[in-house]
Amino acid sequence: WDIDPAKHVPGRVLHTQGWPLSESESWGGGFLYHQAGGQVALGFVTALDYKNPHVSPYEEFQRWKQHPAIRAILEGGKRVSYGARVINEGGWQSVPHLAFPGGVLAGCSAGFVNVPRIKGSHTAMKSGMLAAEAIVAAIAQGEEGAQLDGYEANLRESWIADELKLVQNAQPLVAKFGGALGTVLAGADMWARYLKVNPFGAMAHHTDAEATGRADLYQPIAYPKPDGIISFDRLTSVSFSFTNHEEDQPCHLKLTDPSVPTRINLPRYAGPEARYCPAGVYEFVDVPGGEGDAKRLQINAQNCVHCKTCDIKDPTGNITWVAPEGGGGPNYPNM
């Protein structure tokens, strides 16, 4: 957002935890950073292991902006950009193999975020430096297509490993015990690990997809209508992502079984893909001439902002995101 210069305090950081998600028994928090050029960058994180399939992370963000402390900053300003992205916060126990023939995983893609610090740029950069060193050494030896196992070994011996091991139970403890108690236990676990005591070991995760509960077990959520000043509908927000995909290309959102959305997702989970996608890509629409209230899933792939939520949160794991043709996707300014 461009905000009123009188309200801009360069360098000020605001973090929040819980509200308004506490009302839907899910977990997350918000951030608002006063950055250069009279702008603020703000966002809201909804943990994707939420149970209530009626939750809409996008609408939670709109509600969050209406909090008096946030609204006061935004009033008189205007939104200039919009985007969304999954944060892969599985921690050290979720880091995959990092090297394969001719390539490596580095940066955020490999999952190096330090969850309690809400920060991963430092680990991402360090992994890039280690990858660069391994790549330069391989090229010097004429091994361009080699699998750089040395990169992975060096990374797992680096301070990235030390730092991420200290905090590796933060997310699982919050997921298991909830926001309040989980945060306290996560803090205790981190202090214990500083003292070389490891009470919980390395805790495992469940998948976000399997955390999703049946729709009939949870209350639908009546989200407020956007006011067009602070809160907005999804599709006008998507236009501020400047996402673009070449026309007439195959859909880059693949359904393993095309019958699952209407056979399982809609009756059992009330079609959560229509809510968890921050770009309104998935829509259940009437079948023309269909019997009764027959529906089909329409995939507006051209709107996709490449957040990868659908690949992770679809209850049956039926959706796979693949790279679209032509380098399409969102075009974020200032990034």
Ligand code: SF4
């Ligand atoms: S289609 Fe999937 S990857 Fe694209 S914006 Fe929606 S949830 Fe994100």
